Structures are given as C-alpha cells and as structure tokens.
Amino acid sequence: MGIQERRTRQKENLRQEILDAAREMFVEEGYDSVSMRKIAERIEYSPTTIYLHFKDKADLFNQLCEETFAKLAERLGALQRRHTDDPLAYLREGLRVYIDFGLKHPNHYTVAFILHPQESCDYNFEDSIGKRAFDYLRTAVMVCVEMKKFRHLDVDTTAQALWAAVHGVTALLIVHTDFPFVAKNRLIDHTIDTMIRGLQS
Amino acid sequence: MGIQERRTRQKENLRQEILDAAREMFVEEGYDSVSMRKIAERIEYSPTTIYLHFKDKADLFNQLCEETFAKLAERLGALQRRHTDDPLAYLREGLRVYIDFGLKHPNHYTVAFILHPQESCDYNFEDSIGKRAFDYLRTAVMVCVEMKKFRHLDVDTTAQALWAAVHGVTALLIVHTDFPFVAKNRLIDHTIDTMIRGLQS
DNA sequence: AGTTTATGATTAACGCCGTTAAGTTAGCTA
C-alpha cells in the first residue's frame, strides 16, 4: 500500500512547492505582479500544472491567506500562554502584535486583510483559521469585561471595534505611503491607548 | 479666437465624458472589472483615445479618487458650517459622515482609500484634495483640544488615530463581507464612542 | 507479458488585458 502513499506524498510536495514559490514571489512583488505563469516558471512546471492543485489564482492566494492567519494565531497563542495574570496588558500587547505582524509582512497582510475576498472562492469564515485568530481577541475582551477592567459593554461589538482600530492603523500605514504620518510607533500606541482608555470604567 | 476655445472645450467635454463613464462603470462593477477597452466602448471611441486625456489607467482612476475626495471634503465643509457651537458633536458627526460616505460609495472608497496608490502615478498628497478633507478632521481635533473637550494631546497623532479608526470600520465592513459583524450602526457608534471617550479628560 | 486504465503533466489555444507605434482623416492656416 506504500505506492499510493508515495504518490499522494509527491503530489503534496509539489503543492507545497507551489505555495512556497507563490508566497515568496508575492512577498517580494505584491499581489498583482505575480502571475500564474511566473509561478510556474519559477518551479519549472507548466502553468497548467498549478491548476491540478488549486482551483484558480484566487484559490491559491486564499490558501496563503490561511497560512498567514495561522501564523498570526500562533503568535497570539504564544502571547496568551505568557500572560495569565494581567488581562489588560495581554490585550494591549495582542493588539500590538497584530499591527507589528501586518507591518512586518505587508504583502501577506494586504492579501489576507486588505484585499481579502478574492471573489468566487467558496471561503467559509466559520471554519477558517481567521476565526481562531479573532477568537483570541474576543476572549481577551471577555476576560477584561469579566474582571471589571472594562465597563459593562458588549463583547462582540467591542472586539470588532478593536479589530477595526488596529486594522485601520495597519492598513493606512501599509497603503498610504505618501501620507505624512507622525512616527509609526507614536501613532500605533496612541490608537491602542485611546481605544483601551475609552473602554475602561 | 473662438475656434481654439471651442476646440479645448470639446476636448474638455470628452475628458469629462470619459470620467463620467469610468466612474459609473466602476461604481457598478468594481475596479478590476473595468477595462480601458470597456470604457472606450461605452463612450463609443477607440481605446487609444483615452490615452490622449489620461496617462494610463492608474491616472484615470486617480482623477476619480480626487473627485471622491472632493465630494467628501464638500460634505464635511457643509457639516462644519452647520456646527459652530459644539466642537465635540461636530467631530463625532464628521466621523460618522466619513464612514457613511464610504459605505454608500464602496467602490469609490475602495479605489481612493483601500487600494489607493495605483503605482507609478506622480501623486502628491500635499497638493491633493485628500489633504483638504483630512484637514477638516485635524482642525476639528484642534478645536476640541483648545476648548478643553479633550485632554492635552498631540493634534496630528490624534487626528491620524481617529482616521485610522474610522477607516478601519469602513474598510472592514466593505471588504470582509463574510465576517459575522454585529449590526453595522452598533459597530460604527461603538468605535466612534470609544475613541472619543478615550480622548476626553 | 501484453493490454487497459488512470494520472501527472504538457501544448495549444481562446479571449481578455494595458499600452504603443504607425497611419488616417478632417479642418484650420497661410
């Protein structure tokens, strides 16, 4: 029965090779500049081979999105494990981690969060890793509310408002490079501080 | 001397016709789906004619962006004229106007604020209408600080943080249609409230 | 062992796209 296994293993390898090439090129050149043909050339296969592993370009890049979500979720998980005591500090640092992650991987962030729904992909949020990442934020907020660090407020609404705020900073800093922003860290800290302060009793 | 004038007037007319067609199509179909060829077909000219009026596709759409900025700026100006008394209410409503504007014209907002720098265009923020729109926000914040509605804080940083927050909500609501957001107005109000509350003394 | 079958991969093509270079035409100028 090892033959079938080797086959699927090889197929899986090529699949991963495509993802790796696509990710690398995409990180370097941005979404639009990376074509299926270029990816194919890089991995030394014909363009059509990619379609044996991914439905279309949108599908391929959505898989990369999921990988991005996964990395972010992982980072937030690690943070959570370090921070059992102070829920407010944990939330604050989590928001920072989110923004830093975006600024460190701007092209990934762009695909996953700014452009996101490459149309026609049967993407379901409920089963996605993106949901897992968001849940870290949600529970962080919940704990803050439960421990009376925040005034009484709706957990979902608050989590989403916080996401909006950090997404806003991240997206603006990535996209509007021509805008005369104040120092990055200043802006980031001020945004986070203001939101958290606004949520406290 | 009327001949030259009529010529340039006609040329200007065509230019406006292109802009109108492009805007209309773009609002209907989104950025990527609108091609130079389709625009040309709509106005019943050959595709190359467009290039007599605009450097390239990015240029054309950036002009539309400026128009979008202008409309937003105009709306904010009207608001300012109605609101000489309560600076905090003015700021709050201004933020709401921004978000509503984005949600009402999602495709415009997408080009102007989410995708924005169609590469290779020699766009200069300092001379743009976008700056004018942003200045409304800046001065609104300044007034709030001067009238002690806010605690002592940096005007630029605060204005940018507020922009980040409202951009965040707007962009998320437009782009992440698959996310299970709470009711729109609830999220919008909560985000604005939280930020403003965080800025108060 | 020879034949069929399945599977991975390719070639060729379709119909788009943005953009440029060369050509045409209509109307003003001298």
Next chain:
DNA sequence: TAGCTAACTTAACGGCGTTAATCATAAACT
C-alpha cells in the same frame, strides 16, 4: 489650394487567467 496640425483609429505587442485536448508513463488487470 497646399500644407499642417490635432483628433482619432487600426494594428499590433506582449502579457494575462484559464480551458480543452493531448501525451507519456507508471499501475492494475487478464
């Protein structure tokens, strides 16, 4: 009326995502 100029078009280049048809080869079956 001849020449020039500006508006506009035709034709083409190179690239794109994607599909249909084809090929090669290794596995399975008789």
